[in-house]
Amino acid sequence: MNANSKIKVENLNFxxxxxxxxxxxxxxxxxxxxxALIGPSGCGKSxxxxxxxxxxxxxxxxxxxGKVLIDDVNIYEKNIDIVELRKKVGMxxxxxxxxxxxxxxxxxxxxxxxxxxxxNILDEIVEISLKKSALWDEVKDxxxxxxxxxxxxxQQRLCIARALAVDPExxxxxEPASALDPISTTKIEDLIFELKxxxxxxxxxxxxxxxARVSDNTxxxxxxxxxxxxxxxxxxxxxxLQQTEDYIRGRFG
Amino acid sequence: MQSHFxxxxxxxxxxxxxxxxxxxxxxDNAITGLATGNVGLCxxxxxxxREIDAYDNLIQxxxxxxxxxxxxxxxxxxxxxxxxxxxNQLERCGDIAVNIGQRAKKTxxxxxLIDESKVIDMANRARKMVQSAIDSFIQNDIxxxxxxxxxDDEVDKLNKEIFNFLVNKMKSDSTLIExxxxxxxxxxxxxxxxxxxxxxxxxxxxxIEAKVVSHPKISGKESxxxx
Numbered sequence: 001m002n003a004n005s006k007i008k009v010e011n012l013n014f015x016x017x018x019x020x021x022x023x024x025x026x027x028x029x030x031x032x033x034x035x036a037l038i039g040p041s042g043c044g045k046s047x048x049x050x051x052x053x054x055x056x057x058x059x060x061x062x063x064x065x066g067k068v069l070i071d072d073v074n075i076y077e078k079n080i081d082i083v084e085l086r087k088k089v090g091m092x093x094x095x096x097x098x099x100x101x102x103x104x105x106x107x108x109x110x111x112x113x114x115x116x117x118x119x120n121i122l123d124e125i126v127e128i129s130l131k132k133s134a135l136w137d138e139v140k141d142x143x144x145x146x147x148x149x150x151x152x153x154x155q156q157r158l159c160i161a162r163a164l165a166v167d168p169e170x171x172x173x174x175e176p177a178s179a180l181d182p183i184s185t186t187k188i189e190d191l192i193f194e195l196k197x198x199x200x201x202x203x204x205x206x207x208x209x210x211x212a213r214v215s216d217n218t219x220x221x222x223x224x225x226x227x228x229x230x231x232x233x234x235x236x237x238x239x240x241l242q243q244t245e246d247y248i249r250g251r252f253g
Numbered sequence: 254m255q256s257h258f259x260x261x262x263x264x265x266x267x268x269x270x271x272x273x274x275x276x277x278x279x280x281d282n283a284i285t286g287l288a289t290g291n292v293g294l295c296x297x298x299x300x301x302x303r304e305i306d307a308y309d310n311l312i313q314x315x316x317x318x319x320x321x322x323x324x325x326x327x328x329x330x331x332x333x334x335x336x337x338x339x340x341n342q343l344e345r346c347g348d349i350a351v352n353i354g355q356r357a358k359k360t361x362x363x364x365x366l367i368d369e370s371k372v373i374d375m376a377n378r379a380r381k382m383v384q385s386a387i388d389s390f391i392q393n394d395i396x397x398x399x400x401x402x403x404x405d406d407e408v409d410k411l412n413k414e415i416f417n418f419l420v421n422k423m424k425s426d427s428t429l430i431e432x433x434x435x436x437x438x439x440x441x442x443x444x445x446x447x448x449x450x451x452x453x454x455x456x457x458x459x460x461i462e463a464k465v466v467s468h469p470k471i472s473g474k475e476s477x478x479x480x
Contacts, residue, residue, distance in 0.1 A: 209324050236326045237479040238463035248326045250258070 006031035006170065006200040007052065012066035014047055014056065014224075021047045023224040025066070029217075034192060034201045036215035036232065038208065040247065043221040045204050049172050052202065053089035054082060070170070087114070090163035094175040096155035098147030098162070103130075103139050106147040106158055110166035125165050133161035134191050153184025160191065171195065173203040177210065189214050208248055212236045220244045258323050262332065265315045269336055269343075272308035273387040275301060276343045279350040280383050280446065284376045287357035287439075290364055295354030305347035312340040328460075335460035339390060342449040342456070346383060349446045356439040363432040370418050372436055372443070375411040378404060379443045382450035389454060395461050398454035402466075408447040415440050 007029040014022035022044045029035050037045040050056045051068055054075060067074045075085055087110075098106050107126045116122060126143070130136040135157040139145070147158050156176060163171060173192070177185040192201055192214045205211050211218055211232065218235040220228045220243075228235070228244040239245050279301050286294035316337045319325065325333060353376070360367060367373060382404050389398040419433040419440075455467045463479060 208326060212326070234479050237330065239327060245327050249329050 004031045005029065006070065007202075008067075008069040008072075009051075010067040010069070012048075012051065012068065013064065014044075014051060015063040016047075016059070017061045021224055022051070025224075025226045027219060027226055027229055029200065029202060031200050032196060032198065033216040034196045034203060034214055036211035036218045037202065037204045037221060038206075038211050038218060038247075039221035039227075041206075042223075044224040045219075045221045046174055048221065049174055049202060049204050052170070052172055053086050053091060054080075055091065057082070087166045088168055089170040089172060090166065090168035091172040092156070092159055092163060092174065092176045094178055096152060096159050096179075098150070098155050098158050100146065100148055102144045103147050103150070103158060104143040107161045107165045110162060114166065126161075129161040129165040130158075132164050132195070133157045134187060134194070135161055151184070153180045153187060156180060156184070156188060157191065160188075160195075164195075168199065170200045170202070173201065175204055175206065178206065185210070208236070208250075220247060222247070258319075258325075258329075261315070261319050261323070262329070265312065265319065265333070265336055268308060268312055268315065269340060270391055272305055272312065272340070272343055273390070275305050275308070276346045276350070277384060277387055279305070279347055280353075280380055283350040283353040283357060284380045286354060287360075287367070287376055288373045290361050292354075292358045292361050295357050298351045298354045302347045302351050305344060309340055309344040312336065316340075331460045331463060335456040338456040338459075339453050342452045346446060346449045349442050349449070352442045353439065353446070356435055356442065360432060360435045360439065363436075366422070366429065366432055367436065370415050370422075370436060371411060372415060372440060375408060375415060375440060376443050378408050378411070379447040379450065382408070382447050386450040386453035386457075390457050393457075393461060395458060398457045401450055401454040405447050405451040408444060412440055412444045 005028045007027075009025055009027045009029075012022055012025040013020065025044075025048060037049060039045045047056065051064065052070075052075075056062050056064070064076065068076060070085075070089070073080075099109060101109070104126055107129050108122045111122060111125050116125075127136065127140075130139065135154060138154060139150070139158075147155065150158060160171075160176075177188045180188065189210065192203065195201060196216075203211075203214065212235075215232045217230065218232045219226055220235070220239075222243065228239060228241050230240065234240075235244065236248060239248065245251075279298060282294040282298065286292050316333050319333050323329075382401050385397050385401050385404075388394065389401065416437060419437055422429050423433045452467070455465075458464060458466050
């Protein structure tokens, strides 16, 4: 983990009401690498992911302390523009959620609400984003078709194109392929492999093989604690801690 | 209740132990036949070797199925990998035992030359190494495995020493060319047997300590690890 750091999390604690969901988590996430977050259900990995673009702000009765520094700026400072933050830190969810609009409008949506009006520039952004998300060849002749008419795997890639259209630097993925068939899953994984050349990607997954395949580094969470964080190669062949070994071997969780 | 995965692993280990027992028996018969001149012990070895080959096939298929179905990680992955590698080594040990048995028949009338050349000492060391390698695997005994690695150096040293002795014998007495040639081939088999025992122990160390200790001289690295 010698690459330049993109995200530095320092002593992060997170509470849902009285319940502590993250316990003093500190981690450095490198730039333009894929970092996988693994752990049993309820371990805090998705909560942690959502702290990275302040998605948890939308949930009432939550509290957070500690620091999340992106490019050395604490995103929990009062003067942070949340819209700008979420442009910089895009997110892909488990269930694809295209808008009930055309494929074109789905991808152009972000740039448009950011004030972009020039048709030729929007066309270019839509094409580039769909190419980056490996969907262009499948939809280029039918951009006016509803996004909802696409298959599950295509919808997920459409959501990735929509996230890429606002030119993010970081992409958060919360189990992005868990509802997809093996072929669509392979496409998403290939896409992640391709995207890491230009983006910092953090992915939550319950699929150990997927974490092993797509990520450079892996963090294992358990009951709100960051237990082990190391290169993916080491994590899945010879982890440092017995607790990690037991989890990846399917002995608990 | 035993998990599906655990029962598959147990079955794999049981089959490897059964195969190892056959190999142990075959090696023991070949070397005892060589040492005592009782070549009757070396009869029927090929059919025993076919049983070993059948286990070789079975274990390969079991490993393939486990890897495909369970996609194991960490210790489990290393176990299946080491079983695959040890299986290969044991199969070769079986073949070599047959070769030693055949060579024992051809050299049985040269007992004096065999005794003088330390071939039996070398063969006994190799046999002990195979037995210790099998025991170390069954008992996960890493210390025993490491002792086997040390023993291999002694066998290599004996190999060179006996080779030189046999060459000198041939130089001094041309009537000994044929038996000495047999013995040179024999010590090559014994040396390979010791090498396979060593490989089994290296595979066990890989399984238990997650270290690749084979070929320590490559690139100046003492070992490769995923540390």
